[in-house]
Amino acid sequence: MNANFLIALREGLEVSLVIGFLLITLIQSKKNHLIKSVIYGTIFGVIVSIFAGFFLFSTFGDLNANLEHTIEGIIQLIAALLIFYFVYWLSGQSSINISDKLKSEVKIKDNNFSLFLMASVFVIREGLELVLFVLSNAQTIEFVGMxxxxxxxxxxILIAYLFIKTTINLNIKVIFTLLGILLIFFGGKVFTEGIFSFVDASSLVEQIVYYAFVVISLFVLFKNNILSFFKK
Structure with a gap:
């Protein structure tokens, strides 16, 4: 499965859920007059993210080979750490906790500008994370990758819509866990490439580091299940 698809799915899912919860909360609170501010803020955030992506991609491509190699290695390590953090965070969450966390992002204010700013900042934040992840997989920045x-x-967006419409029937923890498993293997790849862009090593050592990242991350993700199994 294409790594860019998984990354966009992960970042897009969180944005879609938060913006969706925000719109639903406004409707339920009978504050429909504020909905446009959220929509405009979301659109603005998407536009800024797109321009930031184009700027970073073009800047990245204009660097000399040595500097580009160094920056790519740093970006790959950061991306791997972000994936590991996501796995660590997910390991301690239930579906209810995840929903509560996403809903906690929604802070309704009777102010058009505040809602516009909140929506745009949240979208830009996740958009920049997406750009960072895609840059870490720079060799796939092409038409197919886009x-x-x-x-x-x-x-x-579709999953978020289904989740919000059928909260009881759709287990968001399962979706995030499946994404986490797939992203772990991508994380192992960029972590290994990031480290060995600075250090020379044999292919065997690279394989050991790759599988170490994958195994440790999978253990962290399922540590509660593993520990409960051995306690029985």
């Missing part, structure tokens, strides 16, 4: 990102975002 299509994969678009499909990932559209899939995220």
């Amino acid at each position: 299509i994969a990102i678009l499909l990932g975002i559209l899939t995220a």
Whole structure:
């Protein structure tokens, strides 16, 4: 499965859920006059993220080979750490906790500008994370990669819609866990490439580091299940 699709799905899902919860809360609170501010803020955030992406991609491409190699290695390590943090955070969450966390992002204010700013900042934050992840997988920045990102975002919107409409029937923890498993293997790849962009090593050592990242991350993700199994 295309790594860009998974990354866009992960980031797009969180944005879609938060913006969706925000719109639903406004409707339930009978504050429909504030909905436009959220929509405009979301659109503004998407536009800023797109321009930031183009700027970073073009800047990245204009660097000399040595500097580009160094920056790519740093970005890959940061991306791997972000994936590990997501796995660590997910390991301690239930579906209820995840929903509460997402809903906690929604702080309703009777102010058009505040809602516009909140929506745009949240979208830009996640958009920049998406750009960072895609840059860490720089060799896939091409037409197919862009299509994969678009499909990932559209899939995220669909899942968020289904989750909000059928909260009881759709287990968001399962979706995030499946994403976490798939992202762990991508994280192992960029972590290994990031480290060995600075250090020379044999292919065997690279394989050991890759599988170490994957195994440790999978253990962290399922540590509660593993510990409860041995306690029985």
